[in-house]
Amino acid sequence: MKVTITVNGTTHESEIEPRTLLVQYVRETLGLTGTNIGCDTSSCGACSLHVDGESVKSCTMLAAQADGCQVTTIEGLAKDGVMHPMQQAFMDNHGLQCGFCTPGMVMASISLLKENPNPTEEEVRIGLEGNLCRCTGYHNIVQSVLAAAQAK
Amino acid sequence: MIPAPFDYKRASSAAEAIALVSEYGEDAKFLAGGHSLLPLMKLRLAQPAVLIDIARITDLSYITDAGAYIAIGAMTRHMDVEKSPIVLQHAPLLANAASHVGDPQVRHRGTIGGSIAHSDSASDLPATALALGATYIAQGPNGTREIASVDFHKGFLESELSPDEMLTEIRIPKMNGATWGFQKFNRRAQDWAIVGVAAWKRGTESGVALVNMGSVPILATSVSQAIASGASIAEAAQLAAAEAEPQSDSNASAEYREHLARVLVRRALESVQN
Ligand SMILES: Cc1cc2nc3c(=O)[nH]c(=O)nc-3n(C[C@H](O)[C@H](O)[C@H](O)COP(=O)(O)OP(=O)(O)OC[C@H]3O[C@@H](n4cnc5c(N)ncnc54)[C@H](O)[C@@H]3O)c2cc1C
Ligand code: FES
Ligand code: FES
Numbered sequence: 001m002k003v004t005i006t007v008n009g010t011t012h013e014s015e016i017e018p019r020t021l022l023v024q025y026v027r028e029t030l031g032l033t034g035t036n037i038g039c040d041t042s043s044c045g046a047c048s049l050h051v052d053g054e055s056v057k058s059c060t061m062l063a064a065q066a067d068g069c070q071v072t073t074i075e076g077l078a079k080d081g082v083m084h085p086m087q088q089a090f091m092d093n094h095g096l097q098c099g100f101c102t103p104g105m106v107m108a109s110i111s112l113l114k115e116n117p118n119p120t121e122e123e124v125r126i127g128l129e130g131n132l133c134r135c136t137g138y139h140n141i142v143q144s145v146l147a148a149a150q151a152k
Numbered sequence: 153m154i155p156a157p158f159d160y161k162r163a164s165s166a167a168e169a170i171a172l173v174s175e176y177g178e179d180a181k182f183l184a185g186g187h188s189l190l191p192l193m194k195l196r197l198a199q200p201a202v203l204i205d206i207a208r209i210t211d212l213s214y215i216t217d218a219g220a221y222i223a224i225g226a227m228t229r230h231m232d233v234e235k236s237p238i239v240l241q242h243a244p245l246l247a248n249a250a251s252h253v254g255d256p257q258v259r260h261r262g263t264i265g266g267s268i269a270h271s272d273s274a275s276d277l278p279a280t281a282l283a284l285g286a287t288y289i290a291q292g293p294n295g296t297r298e299i300a301s302v303d304f305h306k307g308f309l310e311s312e313l314s315p316d317e318m319l320t321e322i323r324i325p326k327m328n329g330a331t332w333g334f335q336k337f338n339r340r341a342q343d344w345a346i347v348g349v350a351a352w353k354r355g356t357e358s359g360v361a362l363v364n365m366g367s368v369p370i371l372a373t374s375v376s377q378a379i380a381s382g383a384s385i386a387e388a389a390q391l392a393a394a395e396a397e398p399q400s401d402s403n404a405s406a407e408y409r410e411h412l413a414r415v416l417v418r419r420a421l422e423s424v425q426n
Contacts, residue, residue, distance in 0.1 A: 001160060018160035018203070040153055042191060043342075045257065054231075054260045060190050061261065064160050065183075065205065108257065115256075129341035130255025 003067040007032065008076030018064050022056075023047045025063035026073055034074040034103050038132070045131030048104035048111075049073045055111035057130070074103035077110075086110050086148045095144030097135035105131050109145045118149055155193035162205040166291050166320055169206050173316050174293050176202045182318060183207065184227060184266035187258055207263070212320055215239060221287075224322045226265025230277075231256070233264055243324045244425070245332040245352055249280040252334065255342040268304070269319045271311040271368070276336065278305060279369035280350040283361035286324050292317035305368035330354040333423030335416040336363070339403070346403045347412040349392075351420035356380045358421070362413055365396035372396075375417060389418035 004013050007030060014029055026032045026049065035058060038046030042060040049058050050072040077084035086106050089095065096102040105128065112119065112127040119127060124145045125138070133141060163169035173180050179201035183189060186207075192198040206212075212227040215236045222242050224233065233239055233250040240247045253259055253267070253276050267277040268288065278301075286301040293316055304312050313319060332352040336345045348363030358379050360372040372395055378388035398409035 017157065019155045019157055021154065024154070040194070042187070042258070045255070048257055051260075055257045056260050057257045060187060060194075062160070062186065062190070064162075065186065065207065067162075111256065111260075126341070127256060130257045 001064060003063055005063065005066050005069060005071055007071045008073060014063075016063055018062065020063045021059055022049075022051075022061040022063045022066050022071070023058035025066075026058065026071070029063075032073050032075050036100055036103055038100070038104075043132070044101070044104075045108055045128075046101055046104040048107040048131065050107060050111060053111070053114065055108045072107075074106060077106070084110070085151050086113075086145075089144040089148035089151060090141070093140050093144040093147050095136065095141045101131060101133040101135075105133065105141055109141075109148065112145065113149055113152070117152065119145070121146060153194040155190070156196055156199045158193075158200055159202045160205065161202060162208060165209060166206075166212060166318055169204055169209065169318055170291060170293055170316060172202075172204045173318075176204075178315060180204055180315075182269075184269075185229065185262040186266075187254070187262040188266060188270045188272065206318065212265070217242065218323070221323045221325045224264055224324065226263065226269075226319045226321060228264050230254075230259035230262050230264065230267070234259065239324075242326040242328075243284060245284065245327065245334060245350055246277075246280055246324055248332075248334045249276045249350055252276055252336050252348075258342075264322055265319045268322065269311060269313060271305050271307075271309050273305070273308060273366060273368050273370075274344045274364040275369075276334075276345065276348055276350075276363055279348065279361040279363045280334070281322060281324065282369050282371055283350040283352065283359040284324050284327070285359060286322055288319055289321035289323070290317045291320045296320070302371060308367040327352055328354070330357075331424055333420030333425060335420045337412055337416060347398075347409050347416060349413065349416040349420045351417060351423075353379065353385075353421055356382070360392070360417055360421070362392070362396055362417075365393065365398045365409060365413055367397070370396045372413075372417065375421075379421075385421045386418055389414050389421065392417035 036046040038044035181200035212225040330352040362370040374391035374394035392413040393410035
């Protein structure tokens with residue numbers, strides 16, 4: 001089937017199999033491998049990206065369901081070599097160690113602040129319940145998100 | 153994991169979706185948020201030959217105040233139910249239950265109609281709608297009909313809907329000053345309930361339903377009868393598992409689930425939220 005999906009501002013018309021997952025589409029069809037696959041069962045959040053500005057787990061969505069939508073991946077955040085404030089906050093606050101969960105964490109965190117611009121620490125923790133990190137113990141991730149909220 | 157191949161059709165109205173499902177018959181399935189169906193398809197536990205995407209039927213995404221009840225279109229997402237001022241005002245128990253479904257990413261995609269139609273007794277919303285005495289509207293080739301929530305769930309992943317019927321609306325009676333509580337016991341954030349309880353109380357009137365305490369969501373009628381005849385909350389909560397038929401699994405034994413039901417029903421009813 002044919003889908004038209006705008007990814008990071010560029011509109012792509014692609015011929016895909018209906019069963020193509022959105023994460024497969026961005027990684028394999030478009031070569032945007034910043035979005036990671038962790039669990040592949042909608043548990044870990046590593047594959048989080050934005051569809052029409054909201055975080056979704058792209059391992060549990062068909063590319064066909066994103067037909068006509070605006071998709072943003074981690075590659076679409078930096079503008080002219082300047083990192084998105086959330087990326088900068090993760091860097092400044094050591095919000096990552098191995099970095100595997102980071103693209104998903106950053107995408108989920110941006111969506112979180114859009115819905116709740118001034119969250120409490122507890123609201124950040126609850127808001128990121130769909131994203132797992134095996135390294136950091138979450139503390140610095142939560143600090144990063146709070147710092148990004150402050151910076152705005 | 154990639155689902156087995158299928159044909160993808162997108163419907164833009166309920167009538168079109170029903171025409172498509174009538175055309176393709178048993179091999180077709182509706183796709184709403186996909187957050188129950190796609191995981192099953194990825195594991196190849198479901199292999200429909202045709203998916204009929206109903207998520208873009210925007211006419212079926214709404215929340216309105218209809219006087220005695222609130223009407224929620226089946227395609228309304230959990231996140232919209234959770235944040236709706238109408239739901240927060242007239243059915244706060246439902247808004248709170250919706251906020252406990254999975255995580256924000258799941259709630260951005262999953263729909264209330266999909267959750268109820270899927271008829272999984274471990275889901276939060278079917279039991280909550282049952283406690284609130286919801287009525288469901290189903291549309292099929294021969295028109296629409298009303299189904300009471302108590303008659304809807306027939307077994308694990310089995311409902312009163314026939315394969316060519318679509319759930320279109322959920323009607324929730326207003327809670328009018330009732331106190332309420334939603335209790336969900338799980339081990340990890342974002343998980344399904346090991347046991348969950350949705351309950352409300354107004355004087356000696358109450359509604360109590362249990363999540364994951366049998367093959368269908370369970371209405372704990374013994375608890376409500378005890379409260380109606382003057383028992384205290386603590387006494388009534390002892391009857392929480394009377395109608396339940398819990399399973400033992402790797403998370404909990406049946407006995408432990410019954411214990412949890414008694415504790416969580418007491419907590420939910422003692423809650424003073426309104
Ligand atoms: C990681 C994760 C965690 C989750 N955690 C929870 C949780 O804690 N609590 C909870 O309650 N749920 C949880 N869910 C499930 C989630 O709530 C789903 O959104 C919901 O169960 C199904 O809704 P859907 O719109 O995604 O339906 P779909 O997956 O699209 O459909 C489910 C089934 O219902 C049928 N269907 C859908 N809509 C209709 C309709 N209008 N009429 C007739 N048939 C229809 C489909 O054909 C399919 O068989 C979780 C899901 C995931 C992936
Ligand atoms: S890879 Fe999608 S949630 Fe883990
Ligand atoms: S930084 Fe390694 S998984 Fe989060």
